[in-house]
Structure formats: structure tokens, C-alpha cells
Amino acid sequence: MREITYRQALNEALDEELTRDRAVFVAGEDVAIYGGAYGVTADLWKKYGDDRVKDTPISESAIVGLGIGAALTGLRPVVEIMYIDFIPLALEQINNQAAKIRYMFGGKCKVPLTIRTEGGAGRTLGAHHSQSLEAWLIHIPGLKVVMPATPADAKGLLKSSIRDDNPVVFIEHKMLYNTKGPVPEEEYLVPIGRAEVKKPGRDVSIITYSRMLLFSLEAAVSLEKEGISAEVVDLRTLLPMDVESIVKTVKKTHRVVIVEEDCKTGGTGAEIGMTIMENAFDELDAPIKRVAGADVPMPKSPVLERLAIPDPERICQAVKEVLR
Amino acid sequence: MMDKTLAVQLLKQMMEIRQFEDKIMELLAKNVAEGGSHLYAGMEAVAVGAISALRTDDYITSTHRGHGHAIAKDGDLKALMAEILGRKTGVCKGKGGSLHLADVSKGNLGANGVVGGSIGLATGAGLSIKMKKTDQVVLCFFGDGATNQGIFYESLNIASLWQLPVIYICENNFYGMSVSVKRASAVQDLSKKALAFDMPAETVDGMDVLAVRESVSRRVNQARSGQGPSFIVANTYRYYGHSRSDPRVYRTREEEKFWRERDPIPNFSRKMIEQGILSQEEVTQLEEQVKQAIEEATEYAIDSPWPEPEELYTDLYA
Numbered sequence: 001m002r003e004i005t006y007r008q009a010l011n012e013a014l015d016e017e018l019t020r021d022r023a024v025f026v027a028g029e030d031v032a033i034y035g036g037a038y039g040v041t042a043d044l045w046k047k048y049g050d051d052r053v054k055d056t057p058i059s060e061s062a063i064v065g066l067g068i069g070a071a072l073t074g075l076r077p078v079v080e081i082m083y084i085d086f087i088p089l090a091l092e093q094i095n096n097q098a099a100k101i102r103y104m105f106g107g108k109c110k111v112p113l114t115i116r117t118e119g120g121a122g123r124t125l126g127a128h129h130s131q132s133l134e135a136w137l138i139h140i141p142g143l144k145v146v147m148p149a150t151p152a153d154a155k156g157l158l159k160s161s162i163r164d165d166n167p168v169v170f171i172e173h174k175m176l177y178n179t180k181g182p183v184p185e186e187e188y189l190v191p192i193g194r195a196e197v198k199k200p201g202r203d204v205s206i207i208t209y210s211r212m213l214l215f216s217l218e219a220a221v222s223l224e225k226e227g228i229s230a231e232v233v234d235l236r237t238l239l240p241m242d243v244e245s246i247v248k249t250v251k252k253t254h255r256v257v258i259v260e261e262d263c264k265t266g267g268t269g270a271e272i273g274m275t276i277m278e279n280a281f282d283e284l285d286a287p288i289k290r291v292a293g294a295d296v297p298m299p300k301s302p303v304l305e306r307l308a309i310p311d312p313e314r315i316c317q318a319v320k321e322v323l324r
Numbered sequence: 325m326m327d328k329t330l331a332v333q334l335l336k337q338m339m340e341i342r343q344f345e346d347k348i349m350e351l352l353a354k355n356v357a358e359g360g361s362h363l364y365a366g367m368e369a370v371a372v373g374a375i376s377a378l379r380t381d382d383y384i385t386s387t388h389r390g391h392g393h394a395i396a397k398d399g400d401l402k403a404l405m406a407e408i409l410g411r412k413t414g415v416c417k418g419k420g421g422s423l424h425l426a427d428v429s430k431g432n433l434g435a436n437g438v439v440g441g442s443i444g445l446a447t448g449a450g451l452s453i454k455m456k457k458t459d460q461v462v463l464c465f466f467g468d469g470a471t472n473q474g475i476f477y478e479s480l481n482i483a484s485l486w487q488l489p490v491i492y493i494c495e496n497n498f499y500g501m502s503v504s505v506k507r508a509s510a511v512q513d514l515s516k517k518a519l520a521f522d523m524p525a526e527t528v529d530g531m532d533v534l535a536v537r538e539s540v541s542r543r544v545n546q547a548r549s550g551q552g553p554s555f556i557v558a559n560t561y562r563y564y565g566h567s568r569s570d571p572r573v574y575r576t577r578e579e580e581k582f583w584r585e586r587d588p589i590p591n592f593s594r595k596m597i598e599q600g601i602l603s604q605e606e607v608t609q610l611e612e613q614v615k616q617a618i619e620e621a622t623e624y625a626i627d628s629p630w631p632e633p634e635e636l637y638t639d640l641y642a
Contacts, residue, residue, distance in 0.1 A: 066479070068448055069444065072449065093441075106418075144641075
């Protein structure tokens with residue numbers, strides 16, 4: 001199969017959906033002429049013009065607001081918030097409006113809105129351009145939250161998100177844009193809400209998502225050399241969470257390490273952990289361990305930044321601890 | 325000379341809103357209506373005059389003080405009353421309530437519990453219209469308080485930049501809860517706020533239903549013919565406090581009296597009688613008719629069932 005980057009995969013998804021459905025349009029800061037801060041919307045403006053690929057002012061709240069209004073009245077907007085760190089500027093619109101409108105209005109309307117954004121550390125951009133805020137978003141009933149790790153999942157899930165009749169926050173990772181992977185040439189979709197076992201194993205389950213999948217797979221390879229067989233589960237969607245797949249892997253290995261880049265306190269890992277406690281406690285042979293981001297604003301210095309997020313070595317350590 | 329059907333429509337809707345709100349106040353006092361409600365009494369001429377300038381396929385967005393907009397946008401009194409009481413038969417199945425009255429099928433994109441919360445939505449509906457190349461328009465209601473919110477500036481900038489068919493109508497009732505415009509806004513003439521976006525703006529007497537209708541009609545025509553957005557400030561007054569727990573210590577009884585003397589309903593009735601368009605009997609009859617309708621709506625709402633427990637989890641996702 002051909003290999004393309006995560007960035008190209010996303011670009012193809014947007015391109016295909018823009019062609020497929022006249023109701024789809026793209027709007028956000030620097031998405032048109034510039035092609036997106038990370039190049040995801042490159043060349044789309046040339047192909048579709050101002051009417052379908054729109055540069056907006058730097059107005060995050062209004063960008064999401066107009067996406068909601070357009071979605072409510074029959075379009076299928078894909079809006080971009082350049083960094084997840086800017087999501088707080090639009091959080092009122094996401095939390096109070098996008099996620100709640102359908103329910104508040106008694107199910108008599110829909111909000112088919114995709115909010116693309118990008119998060120995570122790794123480029124030493126400091127505290128305002130490196131956060132992982134997904135835990136805030138999974139606390140909002142009515143939203144879907146998608147965080148793909150591979151190019152194939154990125155494309156298939158973005159297409160599914162655009163076609164979904166609900167508001168979806170689609171969170172990319174800045175360190176994944178240049179990663180390459182096999183992506184089918186023919187049309188395909190990846191369903192929202194389904195995890196995938198990216199590497200089967202016997203002894204322990206590493207449950208993770210987004211960039212931490214890559215670190216977890218790296219850790220699994222080193223563990224294999226030491227005779228430890230780790231199963232790596234990529235959640236891909238955080239909301240709704242695939243409880244069934246989580247329970248399944250716990251029943252198989254009976255030991256769990258959760259790997260997440262966001263801050264540990266009140267983080268996504270806590271939700272995954274309690275999901276296991278509520279659904280598969282009797283299957284556990286050891287306490288669950290979290291390898292998570294440090295509870296600090298992301299520091300600039302590359303040395304400190306590396307310490308603030310999980311790495312393969314610490315994942316290996318945690319695995320060995322739950323196997324003890 | 326004015327069309328009689330229109331005169332009846334305007335007067336009837338204003339009466340419906342006034343009596344609806346008086347009834348809600350009564351139900352709140354008796355604890356039949358739980359929670360709170362922000363009442364529109366006093367401001368009827370704005371919603372009725374403005375929405376009368378629209379076609380049925382045009383959109384509105386509303387505010388936390390949204391009963392008047394919902395009624396004027398072809399709202400069903402029974403379904404609205406039931407919604408405010410949280411009943412299954414409510415327009416939002418009892419899941420929205422006073423703060424979230426909406427009926428997208430009738431072009432009402434919803435009231436909003438957040439001040440300024442719907443200004444972005446209205447702008448998006450305008451974008452939708454422009455992209456679909458229909459000649460609909462959006463009427464975006466908000467209060468004086470919302471003109472101090474960030475999304476107001478973000479949205480009006482985009483609407484003017486992209487020439488969207490949105491009429492932004494500020495219902496200036498001079499208070500954001502208890503804080504007067506004098507104490508909240510550096511600019512007292514709120515219409516000046518549109519200058520920053522090169523957007524045409526005007527101020528209208530919001531107690532005069534025909535003045536509001538005339539001004540909005542003109543702006544609607546401009547928007548429909550591709551001349552972009554506009555900003556209208558309608559000066560008006562809410563008779564009740566911000567909500568039921570409000571003792572109104574921030575304003576004087578003299579000020580309230582001043583505005584009540586300019587009440588849009590008797591003033592419009594008088595004018596119609598003077599011009600020979602309606603007779604006193606017809607006005608009295610209309611009032612009785614509305615009273616009956618409000619009583620029926622109230623009875624319907626009170627007799628309506630509560631939502632079933634299993635409805636807690638329905639309607640979350642499409």
C-alpha cells in the first residue's frame with residue numbers, strides 16, 4: 001500500500017469531502033491562502049475558492065459560533081482552531097451552544113459541525129502552544145472527541161467526523177503531521193467510537209491515544225526483547241469511549257498501563273481508569289498505572305519539555321511495575 | 325392608510341406577549357412555574373414590529389428574555405407555555421425551558437442562556453444563506469449588555485467583512501440585570517458601536533411597533549438585496565425586574581412610570597382607533613380573545629404530562 005503523511009491524509013479527507021458534498025466548507029485562521037498553520041488545508045483554496053475555503057479573522061469564538069449557525073441551517077462546516085490552546089476562547093460556544101443545542105431543543109435539530117484543532121508538545125513552543133486539553137472536552141455531553149494517531153485513522157476518522165450529524169472536536173497532534181503510514185487509495189471510513197488494537201499482546205495492556213501511541217508501540221518493541229508481550233490499544237475516539245474494547249483487553253491481559261500526554265490530574269487517564277474499575281475490576285491482577293503529562297504549564301526548554309510528557313522508557317518502567 | 329389585518333396582527337401579538345408574561349409571573353408566584361423566567365413585558369413592540377418585517381422562512385436568534393420573540397415568530401402558545409413548565413408537550417419536549425425556547429422548523433434558532441451567546445450563531449446562519457444563495461435574512465436579537473461581550477465585536481466584524489444578510493437588533497432596555505448602560509458602557513449611543521465595522525446603524529423608538537417595523541423592513545430589504553448587515557438599537561424598557569427575585573433597587577419608580585406611560589400596547593390601540601382602523605369594541609374583543617387563548621395555553625400546560633424518565637438520555641446525539 002502507498003505511504004503518505006498524516007498531513008497529506010488529512011488534506012485528502014478534506015479534499016474528498018469538499019468534492020463529495022456541496023454543504024461542506026472549511027473556515028478558520030490562515031486556512032485559505034496560507035494553507036493552514038501546519039499545512040493541512042494546502043491547495044484547497046486554489047481548488048475550491050473563497051466560497052468553500054475561507055480565511056477568517058482571529059476570532060475563535062465567532063469562528064465556532066458561525067460554524068454552529070451554519071450547521072443548524074443546513075451546511076456541514078469544518079472549522080479550524082489553529083491550536084487547542086485557543087479552544088478556551090471558543091469554549092463557551094463549544095460547551096454551551098454546539099454540544100447542547102440539539103438536546104435543549106428537544107432533538108428537533110442537528111449540529112453537523114467539525115472543529116479541527118491540533119495539540120500536544122514536542123516543538124518547544126511553550127505553555128500556550130503545546131497543551132493537551134482533551135480532558136476538558138470529554139467532560140461535555142453532546143460532543144464527540146476524536147484523536148487519531150496514524151495517517152490511515154486520521155483520514156478515515158476525519159471523513160466520518162465531517163459526515164457525522166453531531167459536533168465533533170477532531171484533535172490532531174503537531175508531532176504527527178510528518179509521520180508516514182499506509183493509507184488506502186480507495187475510499188474508506190473509520191467509524192467514530194471504536195478503539196483498535198494496534199499490537200496484540202498477552203501480558204499487559206497499554207491503553208493510549210494520539211502521539212502516545214507511537215511511544216507506546218516503541219516501548220512494546222523494547223519490552224518484547226525482554227520477553228514481555230504488551231498489547232497496545234489505540235482509543236482513537238475519546239468520546240464516546242469504546243468501553244467494550246477496553247474491557248476486552250483487560251480481560252485478556254489483566255494488567256493495565258494508561259499512557260496519556262495530558263496533565264495527570266483530572267485527565268483522560270482518570271476516566272479510562274475508572275471505566276475499568278466500574279466494568280472490569282475483578283479482572284485486574286494489579287493496580288492500574290498511569291504514565292501521564294506532568295501537572296505543570298508546558299515549559300519551553302527542550303530538556304524540561306521532554307520531562308513533562310511520557311517517553312518510551314517511562315512506559316517500559318510502568319509496565320514492569322504492574323507486572324511485578 | 326394602514327392595513328387592518330396587519331393592525332390586528334400586531335396588536336394581537338403584543339397582547340399575547342403581555343398576557344403570557346403576566347401569566348408566567350402569576351405562575352411563578354404560585355410556584356406552579358418552577359425556576360425562573362426573564363419576562364418581556366414592556367418590550368413587545370420590538371419583537372412584534374421587527375418580526376412582522378420578516379418572511380416565515382427567515383431566521384431569528386433570541387435571548388434569555390426570549391418569550392416575546394418565540395411568540396412573534398409564529399410560536400404556539402400552548403407548546404411554549406408547556407415548555408416553560410418543563411412538560412413533555414413543550415416545544416423542546418421540556419428539555420429547554422424558558423431560557424432555550426426554540427423552534428428551528430419555524431426559523432427560531434433559539435433563545436440563549438448566555439448573554440451574546442447567539443450572535444455567532446446568527447452570523448453563521450447568515451453565512452449559510454449567502455452560500456446557498458437564497459434571499460432569506462437573519463434577525464439577531466440581543467440586549468444592551470451583549471454589546472459589551474467579545475463575540476459581539478467578533479461577529480459584527482465578520483458579518484460586515486463578508487456582507488452577510490444579518491440584521492443585528494439591540495434591545496436596549498438600559499439595564500444588564502442591575503447595571504445600567506451608564507455604568508457599563510463607555511459609549512451611551514450604542515449605535516456608534518457599529519461604526520467600527522463600517523456597518524449602517526440607527527436608533528429607533530422601541531416602544532413604537534410601527535417605527536420598529538419600518539426600520540427593520542428597510543434593513544431587511546437591504547439585506548435581501550445583497551447590501552449586507554445592519555445594526556438597529558431599539559430603546560425600550562422591561563416592566564418586571566430582571567428575574568423574579570429582583571427588587572429593582574437600581575432604578576426609580578419615577579423612571580418606571582415614565583416608560584409605562586409610553587406603553588406600546590395602549591398607545592398603538594389608541595392610534596388605530598383614532599385613525600379609524602380599529603374600533604374600541606374590536607380592541608376589547610381582541611383582548612378577550614387573547615385572554616382566552618392564554619388561559620387555554622396555561623390549562624394545557626398544567627394538564628400536560630411530565631417527560632418520561634427514559635427521555636433523560638434521548639436527543640443527545642443525532
